Amino acid sequence: MSDFPSVERRGTLIIGNCQAGVQLASSLRELGDTDPIVLLGEEAHPPYQRPPLSKAFLKGEATAESLTFRTPDFYADHHIDIVTGEQIVHISRDARGGEAIAASGRIFGFARLALTVGASPRRIPLDGSDLGGVTYLRDLEDAAALERSLRTAKNVVVIGGGFIGLEVAAGARASGKTVTVLEAAPRLIGRAVSEATSEFYLRAHRRRGTTVVLDARVTRIAGANGSVTGVELGDGSIVPADLVLIGVGVVPRTELAEQLGLSIDNGIVVDSHARTSDGLTVAAGDCANMPNPSITDFGNGRVRLESVQNSVEQAKVAAATLLGLDAEHRTVPWFWSDQADLKLQIAGLSTGHDQVVLRGDPDSEKFSVLYYRDGEIIAADCINCPLDFITVRQALHTGQAIPAGLVTDTSVSLKKLLAAEPALERK
Ligand SMILES: Cc1cc2nc3c(=O)[nH]c(=O)nc-3n(C[C@H](O)[C@H](O)[C@H](O)COP(=O)(O)OP(=O)(O)OC[C@H]3O[C@@H](n4cnc5c(N)ncnc54)[C@H](O)[C@@H]3O)c2cc1C
Incomplete structure (x- = not known):
C-alpha cells in the first residue's frame, strides 16, 4: 500500500456500474447502509441495461436514454456517487480497505470493495477482423455503430450462433437483409439448450429466410479498401458480407481480481455469499463463478452465468455480505432471449x-x-x-x-x- 499516496478509506467502492453494480448499491441502501458509496465504471454513459442492445435498440425502438437504470434523482436521493469514464487500472487492499487507481490518475479509497466488472466479448484471431464493417456487441457504443451499419448493409454475416448472434440475425432478417449465421458447432446455442431446442431454432431461423451454416469453419474475413466484403469458409467459398457481427461468447473481466491475488477459475471464484478468496472483497454478476445448489453433484458445483437475473440476485447477496449480514445465493436461475x-x-x-x-x-x-x-x-x-x-x-x-x-x-x-x-x- 505504501506505493500509493494515501487517500481516505471510507465507504464502499463498487467497480463496474451496470446491472450487478447498480443492484449492489441499491441493496446496500435498502439494507440501511449509510456510508458513502461510489459506483464507478469506465464507460462514458450512466448505468444502462444491455439486453435491449441486441433487440429493441437495433430496431430503433429504444434510445440510449430509455436504457438507463434509474433516474439521476434516484442516485442523488440515495447518496450514491456515480462515476463514469474512469477505468481502474491498479488496485490493492488489506483488511482495512484499499485504493483503486484509475487510468486518469484519480485515486479512490475504500473500506469495502465490490467487483461487478462483467465480461468482454471473446475476440477471435481471424485475418480481416479489423476491417471496417466487422463488429462485436457488448456495449452501447457497439450497438450504436451496429445500428448505423445496419441501416445501409445488405448482406449481414453473423459469426456465432449463440443468443446475441441469433437475436441480431433475427432483427436484421426482419428488416429485409440477407442474413447468414455461421456456427462452428453442430448445433445452435449448444452451450445453453438441448438438441430439441437447438433444432427448433435452426428451423425457425431458416423458415424466416436466414441461411444457417453449422459446423462452419471460418478461415478469414475478406475485404477491399479497408472494408469487409465477405467471410471465407474452410472449403474456400466466400459468403458475401458488408457487415459482420462476431458473437462467440464472452470472457470474464478478471484483471483486477488478479492484481488482488484472488482465486480465478472461469471468472472470479466466490462462495455462496459472493465472497472472493480473500474473504473481504465481494464479486457478482457476469464476472463471478459461484456455487449453485442445483448442480452440487456436477464438476465443482459452480457455474458462471451471464444473465440479468443472476447479476441481480448475486448483487443482493454481495450487498448483505459486505454489511456482515447472512445471505446466501439460492435462487433458481432464469433467462430470456427474444429472436424475431x-x-x-x-x-x-x-x-x-x-x-x-x-x-x-x-x-x-x-x-x-x-x-x-x-x-x-x-x-x-x-x-x-x-x-x-x-x-x-x-x-x-x-x-x-x-x-x-x-x-x-x-x-x-x-x-x-x-x-x-x-x-x-x-x-
Ligand atoms: C447484447 C446483449 C444482450 C443481452 N441479452 C440478455 C437477455 O436477453 N437476457 C439476459 O438475462 N441477459 C442478457 N444479456 C446479459 C446481461 O446483460 C448481463 O448478464 C449483465 O449485463 C451482466 O451485468 P454485470 O453488471 O455483471 O456486467 P456488465 O453489464 O458487463 O457491467 C460491468 C461494467 O464494468 C465495467 N468495468 C469493467 N472493468 C472495469 C474497470 N477496471 N474499471 C471501470 N469499469 C470497469 C464495464 O465497462 C461494464 O460497464 C445480454 C448482454 C448483451 C451484451
Whole structure:
C-alpha cells in the first residue's frame, strides 16, 4: 500500500456500474447502509441495461436514454456517487480497505470493495477482423455503430450462433437483409439448450429466410479498401458480407481480481455469499463463478452465468455480505432471449439431465422442453409459453414435482399438474 499516496478509506467502492453494480448499491441502501458509496465504471454513459442492445435498440425502438437504470434523482436521493469514464487500472487492499487507481490518475479509497466488472466479448484471431464493417456487441457504443451499419448493409454475416448472434440475425432478417449465421458447432446455442431446442431454432431461423451454416469453419474475413466484403469458409467459398457481427461468447473481466491475488477459475471464484478468496472483497454478476445448489453433484458445483437475473440476485447477496449480514445465493436461475417473434424463457439449469420431454408441437412455435434428472424436473426451455415458464420456475423454487409422464398433454396446464401432484404422491 505504501506505493500509493494515501487517500481516505471510507465507504464502499463498487467497480463496474451496470446491472450487478447498480443492484449492489441499491441493496446496500435498502439494507440501511449509510456510508458513502461510489459506483464507478469506465464507460462514458450512466448505468444502462444491455439486453435491449441486441433487440429493441437495433430496431430503433429504444434510445440510449430509455436504457438507463434509474433516474439521476434516484442516485442523488440515495447518496450514491456515480462515476463514469474512469477505468481502474491498479488496485490493492488489506483488511482495512484499499485504493483503486484509475487510468486518469484519480485515486479512490475504500473500506469495502465490490467487483461487478462483467465480461468482454471473446475476440477471435481471424485475418480481416479489423476491417471496417466487422463488429462485436457488448456495449452501447457497439450497438450504436451496429445500428448505423445496419441501416445501409445488405448482406449481414453473423459469426456465432449463440443468443446475441441469433437475436441480431433475427432483427436484421426482419428488416429485409440477407442474413447468414455461421456456427462452428453442430448445433445452435449448444452451450445453453438441448438438441430439441437447438433444432427448433435452426428451423425457425431458416423458415424466416436466414441461411444457417453449422459446423462452419471460418478461415478469414475478406475485404477491399479497408472494408469487409465477405467471410471465407474452410472449403474456400466466400459468403458475401458488408457487415459482420462476431458473437462467440464472452470472457470474464478478471484483471483486477488478479492484481488482488484472488482465486480465478472461469471468472472470479466466490462462495455462496459472493465472497472472493480473500474473504473481504465481494464479486457478482457476469464476472463471478459461484456455487449453485442445483448442480452440487456436477464438476465443482459452480457455474458462471451471464444473465440479468443472476447479476441481480448475486448483487443482493454481495450487498448483505459486505454489511456482515447472512445471505446466501439460492435462487433458481432464469433467462430470456427474444429472436424475431419467438420468446424463449429458460428456468433452471439443465446440467446432468437424463430425460427430455417435449410439451407441444415445435412446428406451432409454441412449446416447451422439460428436463428431468432422476425423475425430478430441473429445467425448462419455454418458447412462446410464458405460463409453462412461470410454473416450472415456481416448481423449482418450491420443490414441487411436475410428473414427466403427464406433461405431454397440452390440454392440461402445468399449473394443474403441480396442484395434482400431492394427491398423486399419496396413491
Ligand atoms: C447484447 C446483449 C444482450 C443481452 N441479452 C440478455 C437477455 O436477453 N437476457 C439476459 O438475462 N441477459 C442478457 N444479456 C446479459 C446481461 O446483460 C448481463 O448478464 C449483465 O449485463 C451482466 O451485468 P454485470 O453488471 O455483471 O456486467 P456488465 O453489464 O458487463 O457491467 C460491468 C461494467 O464494468 C465495467 N468495468 C469493467 N472493468 C472495469 C474497470 N477496471 N474499471 C471501470 N469499469 C470497469 C464495464 O465497462 C461494464 O460497464 C445480454 C448482454 C448483451 C451484451
